[in-house]
Amino acid sequence: MTQTQIKVSHTDGLYETDFHAWTLEQAAFLRSGMWDCLDISNLVEEIESLGKQERQKLRSRLAILLGHLLKWEFQASHRSNSWLGTIREQRRRILELLEENPSLKPYLPEAKEKAYQDGLDLAVQETSLSYETFPSECPYNLEQILDSKFFPGQRLEDNSIAD
Numbered sequence: 001m002t003q004t005q006i007k008v009s010h011t012d013g014l015y016e017t018d019f020h021a022w023t024l025e026q027a028a029f030l031r032s033g034m035w036d037c038l039d040i041s042n043l044v045e046e047i048e049s050l051g052k053q054e055r056q057k058l059r060s061r062l063a064i065l066l067g068h069l070l071k072w073e074f075q076a077s078h079r080s081n082s083w084l085g086t087i088r089e090q091r092r093r094i095l096e097l098l099e100e101n102p103s104l105k106p107y108l109p110e111a112k113e114k115a116y117q118d119g120l121d122l123a124v125q126e127t128s129l130s131y132e133t134f135p136s137e138c139p140y141n142l143e144q145i146l147d148s149k150f151f152p153g154q155r156l157e158d159n160s161i162a163d
Helices: 004-018 017-032 040-074 081-100 100-125 142-146 156-162
Strands: none
Touching: 004 017, 017 040, 040 081, 040 100, 040 142, 081 100, 081 142, 100 142
């Protein structure tokens, strides 16, 4: 058995038994140009999953933001600095994510539709309101969702809260 075959068979088992060690080993192989030692099939899978994670991160942040926008609009008497902080943070994080990953921008409309259902669940779980209280489809467009001055259910002159 050659040195390469020994390393490849060691790498195969390592992926299943110690993922962290596998990643360190693969990085070392890449740095040193040991191409024959790379676990190509698992590397491809992991690289693809990284892209999926970014899409999931976008949907998750949108869901939290949408849930809080719904709460802000439909349970106005319970508005709090906590809700305000969450809305501001999620908008900022979404914009940062889009800046770091501009290829996610075309995915935004689909992400919004998928995230709305999770945001709706969040709003129902965190309020005393029923599903019937809220729109079945997202009532906000992407521009509103990401606009730091948009707070649904508020008069225009009240929007200084976002500053």
